[in-house]
Amino acid sequence: MTPGPAAEAVRVRVPATSANLGPGFDAFGLALTLYDELTVVPAESGVRVEVIGSGAGEVALDESHLVVRAIRAGLESLGADVPGFSLLCENRIPHGRGLGSSSAAIVGGLAAAYGLTGTPLDRDKLVALAHELEGHPDNVAACALGGFTVAWTEGDAGRAIRLDAVTGLxxxxxxxxxxxxxxxxxxxxxxxxxxxxxxxxxxxxxxxxxxxxxxxxxxxxxxxxxxxxxxxxxxxxxxxxxxxxxxxxxxxxxxxxxxxxxxxxxxxxxxxxxxxxxxxxxxxxxxxxxxxxxxxxxxxxxxxxxxxxx
Ligand SMILES: Nc1ncnc2c1ncn2[C@@H]1O[C@H](COP(=O)(O)OP(=O)(O)OP(=O)(O)O)[C@@H](O)[C@H]1O
Ligand SMILES: [Mg+2]
CATH class of the missing domain: 3.30.70.890 (GHMP kinase, C-terminal domain)
Known part of the structure; x- marks a missing residue:
């Protein structure tokens, strides 16, 4: 059965991430306490995008917006039909600085699709889907799983495990x-x-x-x-x-x-x-x-x- 759209707003909080951490090139990721927040409200048709903070005035506000593309991809992977939505992005992660803003946009959009359809988050699936959109798994892994992550690919599939960072890091x-x-x-x-x-x-x-x-x-x-x-x-x-x-x-x-x-x-x-x-x-x-x-x-x-x- 196709899950129906949520009647109310879905909110998402998604962390900045740092990848590589020195020698862990394309593999290691660390989730950081700096967040973008998304609010998505289902609508009859079309998309309406508002951006506050990082990227405001720079990123596209139509179907090509990275978060919108990720929401659409997430809905498709869930077999769901949500005709339209409004999206508010309150961004704190700076863009193009190496703190995983693109991964946060992708993982945040995919998570919003889960929320819109009332589907519990499947974090391993999030890593795989986000890897398809991002092209490398290190940031999306930390973004989806939190903590310290080690990511790899099996065939074309993005995979990752999460480890606890030492308390106080x-x-x-x-x-x-x-x-x-x-x-x-x-x-x-x-x-x-x-x-x-x-x-x-x-x-x-x-x-x-x-x-x-x-x-x-x-x-x-x-x-x-x-x-x-x-x-x-x-x-x-x-x-x-x-x-x-x-x-x-x-x-x-x-x-x-x-x-x-x-x-x-x-x-x-x-x-x-x-x-x-x-x-x-x-x-x-x-x-x-x-x-x-x-x-x-x-x-x-x-x-x-x-x-x-x-
Ligand atoms: N929240 C967002 N909403 C829409 N587009 C975004 C968002 N975040 C990133 N992007 C797009 O991704 C681009 C930045 O991606 P890029 O991968 O170069 O940098 P980064 O993700 O911030 O850093 P890194 O990948 O090195 O950690 C932005 O210029 C913009 O086009
Ligand atoms: Mg990036």
């Missing part, structure tokens, strides 16, 4: 005012890397799983990357300079996703300075966001209830 995103598009940053990667660097990187990636899930004192060495960050320097020289400066001070900093944001991780008992404390100030024109780890991923709810009621 924190992050600071240093976000520049300028953007770098993911496809531009990907274009700088070499087609082959030296075997010694690939094997060293594999060891660091394995160590990072241990560091994030329980051994935060190993974060500095475990976040060392040999596969992608340095190759991207021409597209984001200031970001690489900041990574080098922070790491040179003993702080585990990485390029977030395809950049240019720099993510600094802090384990319990380490880099525990409060914002404005003894952490390095952001460069001119940059903002620093103090963040926690989002433990649950996208949430969807209807009416007046809160997301925790899901």
């Amino acid at each position: 924190r992050a600071w995103a240093y976000v520049p005012g300028t953007r770098v598009l993911t496809k531009e940053a990907r274009g700088l990667l070499p087609t082959a890397v030296p075997h010694a660097e690939a094997s060293a990187n594999a060891g660091k990636a394995a160590l990072l799983v241990a560091a994030i899930t329980g051994r935060p004192e190993l974060l500095l060495t475990a976040t060392e990357d040999l596969l992608h960050q340095e190759y991207r320097e021409p597209a984001m020289p200031e970001s690489l300079a900041l990574v080098h400066k922070l790491r040179g001070s003993g702080l585990p900093a990485v390029i977030s996703g395809a950049g240019p944001t720099v993510l600094l991780l802090g384990g319990p008992g380490e880099t525990s300075a409060e914002p404005g404390g003894d952490l390095p100030e952001p460069p001119d024109g940059w903002r620093r966001y103090p963040l926690g780890i989002d433990p649950v991923g996208v949430q969807v709810w209807s009416g007046e209830s809160s997301p925790s009621a899901e």
Whole structure:
């Protein structure tokens, strides 16, 4: 039976994500406590889109809007027919900065389709569907599952597991005012890397799983990357300079996703300075966001209830 559309507004809260985390290229993701919120109300026909915050005045407001496309794809995968809807996007995740705004739009739209049809979220299916739309699974995995995720593909299918980040893990995103598009940053990667660097990187990636899930004192060495960050320097020289400066001070900093944001991780008992404390100030024109780890991923709810009621 095709589920009928929800009579009332569906609300979605979807987290920013940081992918790669240094050596976990295209595999690791971390969900962060910075959120976009969607409100979707079923209608007789057509779509009406309003955007507040990030992307306002920039993104299309028609069927080509990424959230609208994801809602449509989600409805199709559920075999549901919702003729139209209005969509309000209240966006806090900056666009084109390496904090997973496109994944949040896709996962948020798919989750809204589940809400509109009254279907309980199937998070593994969300990862697979979102991977089809996004093209790589790392951000969508953290967005859909929360916490720390390891993603991979089987054939063409996006898969992921979620692990608990160690209690007290924190992050600071240093976000520049300028953007770098993911496809531009990907274009700088070499087609082959030296075997010694690939094997060293594999060891660091394995160590990072241990560091994030329980051994935060190993974060500095475990976040060392040999596969992608340095190759991207021409597209984001200031970001690489900041990574080098922070790491040179003993702080585990990485390029977030395809950049240019720099993510600094802090384990319990380490880099525990409060914002404005003894952490390095952001460069001119940059903002620093103090963040926690989002433990649950996208949430969807209807009416007046809160997301925790899901
Ligand atoms: N909430 C949104 N609503 C509509 N379109 C969006 C939204 N978020 C992202 N997009 C589209 O995706 C583009 C940004 O995608 P891109 O993958 O380059 O950056 P990102 O997702 O912010 O960073 P990264 O993928 O490196 O983590 C925007 O310019 C816009 O076209
Ligand atoms: Mg993206």
